[in-house]
Amino acid sequence: MIDDRPLLPSPEDSSQKFPLSLKERVEPRLVLLTVLAFLVIIILAPFRPLLKWIILGLLVTIFFVLGRLGWRQTLARFLVFLPLLIFLVVAVFLFPERGEAGLSRPVAAEILVRSLLAWLVLMGASGCLDFQGLIQAGEAWRLPPFFLALLALTGRYLPLMSEELNRQHRSLKLRWGEKIPWSRRIYLLKALLSHNFFLLLRRAQKIHQSLLSRSFSGKWVLTSKRTLTWSEWLWLGILLILVGGAWWWS
Numbered sequence: 001m002i003d004d005r006p007l008l009p010s011p012e013d014s015s016q017k018f019p020l021s022l023k024e025r026v027e028p029r030l031v032l033l034t035v036l037a038f039l040v041i042i043i044l045a046p047f048r049p050l051l052k053w054i055i056l057g058l059l060v061t062i063f064f065v066l067g068r069l070g071w072r073q074t075l076a077r078f079l080v081f082l083p084l085l086i087f088l089v090v091a092v093f094l095f096p097e098r099g100e101a102g103l104s105r106p107v108a109a110e111i112l113v114r115s116l117l118a119w120l121v122l123m124g125a126s127g128c129l130d131f132q133g134l135i136q137a138g139e140a141w142r143l144p145p146f147f148l149a150l151l152a153l154t155g156r157y158l159p160l161m162s163e164e165l166n167r168q169h170r171s172l173k174l175r176w177g178e179k180i181p182w183s184r185r186i187y188l189l190k191a192l193l194s195h196n197f198f199l200l201l202r203r204a205q206k207i208h209q210s211l212l213s214r215s216f217s218g219k220w221v222l223t224s225k226r227t228l229t230w231s232e233w234l235w236l237g238i239l240l241i242l243v244g245g246a247w248w249w250s
Contacts (some may be wrong), residue, residue: 043058134151
């Protein structure tokens, strides 16, 4: 007896059995515009009054919670921010009050608050937007193809960069042993990260040039053809008002 059921499930059945994740449901252009708007407000808005920053902190926290990052992902992203956080905490609590020659405590505290909010925005964006969505939004906005190519290839080779860093770390442990001073470890980590990052960009540039020599069209993902809904346009209008208010206050 021949079964007349389709080999592949229909989109309706797939959506019922496997609900779309947040990255698939949210428009990438909307997420990227929200991130840019939050960063502009954090940079331009004056530090007084404090109530404004409490409200902004609540909005950023809600955006971070919507990212739905696991505790491992949150910890890994927070460790990248940890050196700057330590420097700012030391500047706030250990350094005495200074005049024009140095960094005063109010200024250091303001930088600390702005940095924490900006990092929460970026961490929340990583939960709502992946590399493919970022490239999709960039192609919809007609960003330079070279920039999108570097971004796409860099995201493709990030796992290889992680494996290379682990291999270099193991070789350093075998060479130096376990008795490496913390200052030396931080210096080596900075050198390894910068070296591998620029090596990754150089590799991505060479691959992009080789693709162009083989008549590559420059399209990495299918550009979104969906028009924004009225609620999404309303949210963009609210963001525009917030950015304009921050610009006026600054």
